[in-house]
Amino acid sequence: xxxxxxxxxxxxxxxxxxxxxxxxxxxxxxxxxxxxxxxxxxxxxxxxxxxxxxxxxxxxxxxxxxxxxxxxxxxxxxxxxxxxxxxxxxxxxxxxxxxxxxxxxxxxxxxxxxxxxxxxxxxxxxxxxxxxxxxxxxxxxxxxxxxxxxxxxxxxxxxxxxxxxxxxxxxxxxxxxxxxxxxxxxxxxxxxxxxxxxxxxxxxxxxxxxxxxxxxxxxxxxxxxxxxxxxxxxxxxxxxxxxxxxxxxxxxxxxxxxxxxxxxxxxxxxxxxxxxxxxxxxxxxxxxxxxxxxxxxxxxxxxxxxxxxxxxxxxxxxxxxxxxxxxxxxxxxxxxxxxxxxxxxxxxxxxxxxxxxxxxxxxxxxxxxxxxxxxxxxxxxxxxxxxxxxxxxxxxxxxxxxxxxxxxxxxxxxxxxxxxxxxxxxxxxxxxxxxxxxxxxxxxxxxxxxxxxxxxxxxxxxxxxxxxxxxxxxxxxxxxxxxxxxxxxxxxxxxxxxxxxxxxxxxxxxxxxxxxxxxxxxxxxxxxxxxxxxxxxxxxxxxxxxxxxxxxxxxxxxxxxxxxxxxxxxxxxxxxxxxxxxxxxxxxxxxxxxxxxxxxxxxxxxxxxxxxxxxxxxxxxxxxxxxxx
Numbered sequence: 001x002x003x004x005x006x007x008x009x010x011x012x013x014x015x016x017x018x019x020x021x022x023x024x025x026x027x028x029x030x031x032x033x034x035x036x037x038x039x040x041x042x043x044x045x046x047x048x049x050x051x052x053x054x055x056x057x058x059x060x061x062x063x064x065x066x067x068x069x070x071x072x073x074x075x076x077x078x079x080x081x082x083x084x085x086x087x088x089x090x091x092x093x094x095x096x097x098x099x100x101x102x103x104x105x106x107x108x109x110x111x112x113x114x115x116x117x118x119x120x121x122x123x124x125x126x127x128x129x130x131x132x133x134x135x136x137x138x139x140x141x142x143x144x145x146x147x148x149x150x151x152x153x154x155x156x157x158x159x160x161x162x163x164x165x166x167x168x169x170x171x172x173x174x175x176x177x178x179x180x181x182x183x184x185x186x187x188x189x190x191x192x193x194x195x196x197x198x199x200x201x202x203x204x205x206x207x208x209x210x211x212x213x214x215x216x217x218x219x220x221x222x223x224x225x226x227x228x229x230x231x232x233x234x235x236x237x238x239x240x241x242x243x244x245x246x247x248x249x250x251x252x253x254x255x256x257x258x259x260x261x262x263x264x265x266x267x268x269x270x271x272x273x274x275x276x277x278x279x280x281x282x283x284x285x286x287x288x289x290x291x292x293x294x295x296x297x298x299x300x301x302x303x304x305x306x307x308x309x310x311x312x313x314x315x316x317x318x319x320x321x322x323x324x325x326x327x328x329x330x331x332x333x334x335x336x337x338x339x340x341x342x343x344x345x346x347x348x349x350x351x352x353x354x355x356x357x358x359x360x361x362x363x364x365x366x367x368x369x370x371x372x373x374x375x376x377x378x379x380x381x382x383x384x385x386x387x388x389x390x391x392x393x394x395x396x397x398x399x400x401x402x403x404x405x406x407x408x409x410x411x412x413x414x415x416x417x418x419x420x421x422x423x424x425x426x427x428x429x430x431x432x433x434x435x436x437x438x439x440x441x442x443x444x445x446x447x448x449x450x451x452x453x454x455x456x457x458x459x460x461x462x463x464x465x466x467x468x469x470x471x472x473x474x475x476x477x478x479x480x481x482x483x484x485x486x487x488x489x490x491x492x493x494x495x496x497x498x499x500x501x502x503x504x505x506x507x508x509x510x511x512x513x514x515x516x517x518x519x520x521x522x523x524x525x526x527x528x529x530x531x532x533x534x535x536x537x538x539x540x541x542x543x544x545x546x547x548x549x550x551x552x553x554x555x556x557x558x559x560x561x562x563x564x565x566x567x568x569x570x571x572x573x574x575x576x577x578x579x580x581x582x583x584x585x586x587x588x589x590x591x592x593x594x595x596x597x598x599x600x601x602x603x604x605x606x607x608x609x610x611x612x613x614x615x616x617x618x619x620x621x622x623x624x625x626x627x628x629x
Contacts (some may be wrong), residue, residue, distance in 0.1 A: 013085055016073065018163025019155035023089060024069060026150050027096050028062030031211065034103040041107060042208070042483045054209045057197045061211035064193035065095070071186030089151055095213060096147035102212040104140050110484035112207050114219045116317050116558050206578050207561075208483075226560025226576050227617050235621040237629050238328035243535035245335050250530040252407040253506075254467040255336070257521070258454060259307060260447050261300065262417040262440075262487060264476030265293065265497040269441075270591060272431045276441050277448040280471060280499055286509040287471075288524070288543055290516035292586070293500025294566065298475030298487045299557045300413070301354045303518060307472055308332050308363045308411065310522030310539050312619040317557065322358035328626035329537055332522050333409055334364030339531075342366065342403040346396055347413040348374075349386035356413075365411070369395055380425040382443065386415035388423060389450045393457060400461055414450060417443040417477070419486055437479045465505050468528050470521055473498030482592065488557035491564050491573055492592050496554045502543070504528055512543050515552045515566040551608065553615045563612040570600075572608040581605065 013019065035058045039051050046054070069088040073081050102113045111117075198218075200209035207215055266277045275281060296306040297313060305313035305321045309331035314320045321327060333343040344367035345360040351370035360368045371387050379391045392412055400410070416423055421439035423446060431441040451471060458464040476497055478490035487495050500516065502524055519540040526533045527542035541547035552566040563574045569587040583596040583605070597605070 013082060015159040015163040016081075016085060017166050018161065019159030020070060020073060020085065020088065021162050021166070022155040022158045023092055023151060024066045026154070027092050027099075027147075028066055030096060030147070030150075031058045031062050031099050034099060035211075038103065038106055038208070042110070042480075053201045054204060057200065057209055057211045057214065060193045060197035061214055064190055064197060065092075067186060067190050067193065071190070075186070089155075093147065093151040096151060097144060098216075099212060100140065100143040100147060102216075103143075104137075106208075109486055109489075110478070110480065111489050111558075112212055112215050114216065114558065116219075120317055200579075204579060205575075222577055223558070223560035227613055227620075233614070233618055235618075235625050237625040238622055239536050240328055240330045243330040243335070243533070243537060245339055245526060245531040246534045247532040248339070248530050251466070252340070253529055254407055254463060255332075255341075255409040255470070255525055255529070256454070256458070256467055257307065257409075257411040257470040257472070258451060259304060259411070259413045260417065260451075260471065260473045260499060261414045262419070262475065262477045263414075263444055263447060263473040263499055264494050265473070265499055267292075267590065268476065268494045268497055272441070274429070274431065276431055276445050277499070279448045279452040280501070283451075283471065283503050284501055284509070287501035287503040288507065288510045288512065289501035290512045290514065290520070290543060290549070292515040292566070293472070293498050294515055294517040294552050294554055295473065295475040295496045295498050296517050296519060296553075297555055297557060298490060298495050300474045301356075301359055302557075303474035304359060304363065304413070305331075306518040307470075307474075307521045310519055311537065312519070312615070314623050315555065315559070315616060315619055317559075319354050319359075321362060322355035324358070324362070326627065327362050328622060331363045332525065333366070333411070335526075336407075336409050337364060337366060340406060342406055342408040343410075344369070344399055344403075344408070345411045345413075346392045346399075347371065347386075347415065348382070348389045348392050349413065349415040349418075353385045367399065369399075371415075380423060382416040382423045383418050383420050384422070386418070388425075389414040389416050389447060390453065393453060396454075397457060397461070400457075400463065404461065404463065412454075413474075414447045416446045416450070419477075434479070440477060440479070467505070468525060469503040470501075470525065471503065472500050472518060472521060489561055491554065491556055491562040493586070493590065496564060502528070510544070514549060514568055516540075516543060516549045517552045517554070520549065551611055553612045555612070555616060563616070565608040565612045567604075567608060570604075572605060572612075574609050574612060581609070 032055060035055045036051070039046055039054050043050065043054070069084065072084045076084055098113070105111070105113050105117070197211055197214055200206040210218065266275075266281065269276060295303055297303065297315070301319055301321055302313035305311070305327065309327060309329045311329045314326065337343055343365045345363070345365040346369050347356060348371050349356070351357050351372050356370060357368050371391060374391050374395055376387055376391065379387045382388050396410065396412070400408070417440065421436065421443050423443050426442070426446065428438070429442055429445060430438065431445075432438050455464065455469065458467055475487045476490065476493070476495045477487050478484045478492065478495045481494050482492045484490045484492065484495065490496070500518070507528075520543050523533060523539045523542040524544060527544055533539065541549060554564045556562040560576050561578070562576070565572045565574070569585055571584045571586055573582040575581055581597055583600045584592045584594065585596060
């Protein structure tokens with residue numbers, strides 16, 4: 001009897017209207033409150049008008065959400081109404097959970113959750129488990145539990161009370177307005193609210209201002225329409241087999257590439273109490289370096305491809321550079337191995353992160369060693385997927401001793417600078433007052449000292465004078481200077497400007513005018529080694545060739561989100577449809593505080609924007625042509 005009564009209660013839910021109100025209204029309020037918290041965090045000086053503009057999308061979308069389900073229940077009856085009622089519960093549960101997760105993600109990164117982020121997290125869940133655990137707080141847990149209770153428990157408890165307060169109002173609405181007026185009101189109101197929820201001020205970021213569910217839905221559409229559909233130039237299938245090193249002159253010299261994880265250029269730091277990278281600062285004076293060095297795409301595996309191959313990396317989020325036969329170029333390790341070099345790649349991170357063994361193999365390295373194969377006793381963890389970088393020194397020494405009788409290329413990737421900046425076991429230096437930023441700077445300082453220890457090891461082994469050292473960041477790291485954190489989509493200087501110097505003990509230091517990016521590493525190293533690069537592929541000029549670098553393009557990790565084009569001292573950031581573009585004069589405004597877009601020549605803006613879009617489309621088409629040949 002009790003079972004039958006329970007089944008009947010499910011088929012014909014009691015206090016339906018009261019339960020529906022208790023379900024929908026609090027979730028609408030939750031979305032608005034969370035947006036107000038984000039506005040206070042990112043725009044603390046916002047006035048009432050500005051805050052209202054930024055929260056209006058959430059208010060309108062919340063109203064549309066309430067109207068959708070209430071109108072659906074008003075216009076239905078029997079089993080159809082029951083299905084709509086329970087569907088509203090399930091959909092609101094997912095909506096509430098997404099609202100909380102998006103809120104926390106925005107606070108940590110400055111970017112909203114997108115399908116790209118969600119699919120990446122699903123595909124790399126094993127790799128990212130430690131990262132997710134490191135970011136879980138009691139606040140997140142409490143909010144998520146609150147959402148579940150708000151959907152499953154509160155409507156049952158408070159629904160009867162609210163139902164009594166409502167009386168017969170929902171039912172009489174139908175009888176008082178016959179002839180389809182309810183349908184008309186519901187449809188028109190829903191459309192009007194959805195249109196209102198899609199508005200954002202032209203000077204504000206739509207990604208921030210739009211209600212999170214709406215932003216999630218719009219992002220793939222924007223990405224699909226971000227770039228021209230037609231190729232900028234005639235697509236030619238790359239032929240990497242034609243690339244080789246020829247006409248060698250002089251002795252065979254060694255190459256060491258140190259890729260510094262998450263290390264932004266020290267010139268992007270403001271108000272630090274003492275120098276953070278004294279070793280690199282000193283090396284600059286005796287090294288070849290561009291006036292400003294840039295990442296091609298601020299993501300590690302992409303940067304490694306650009307550094308070692310001299311070509312733009314695949315512009316995807318699937319880590320396709322780790323797939324066999326995926327790169328349309330011979331990279332430096334392969335080119336040097338053909339000349340009799342031994343090659344090896346070391347990293348102080350775990351092998352599984354971004355499938356690094358596969359990427360290293362595609363780059364052409366014969367030997368590969370990750371932290372999983374190193375003895376960790378006596379070393380400290382640096383973050384959720386690696387150990388402090390000195391763990392690599394002893395294995396590298398052994399490899400050098402075993403391969404020192406032939407020319408070699410040794411490449412290494414540090415990890416200590418990477419989020420979540422958790423290195424312990426060393427005295428904490430007071431660089432800045434912000435604790436999280438200070439932890440990061442201590443990791444960067446450690447990497448700087450690690451560079452010195454690598455060079456000392458080469459001096460101790462008698463290899464220093466015959467070795468060319470490349471020191472280059474993979475990307476920078478943001479800490480809210482422009483309301484963006486970490487690196488993937490931080491297009492400002494703190495996210496893309498990197499240390500970039502080539503230290504050759506046989507040459508004097510030289511400052512190269514203007515910007516250059518990681519694509520200049522391969523041709524410059526080839527030049528310094530005394531080879532000529534013969535190829536049908538067009539590479540950037542060597543830094544010592546005397547040729548000027550073309551305008552430098554950097555793109556965000558997410559497709560159609562942002563690009564930057566550096567032309568001399570001028571920088572254009574293109575935000576696509578998110579908000580209006582920005583222009584900065586980096587010689588006068590290195591920290592990008594004075595946007596000059598309103599006073600900049602429109603023809604130049606169009607040219608720089610088109611340069612970035614053509615570069616992106618050409619890169620995509622080149623990979624497509626190669627992989628489908």
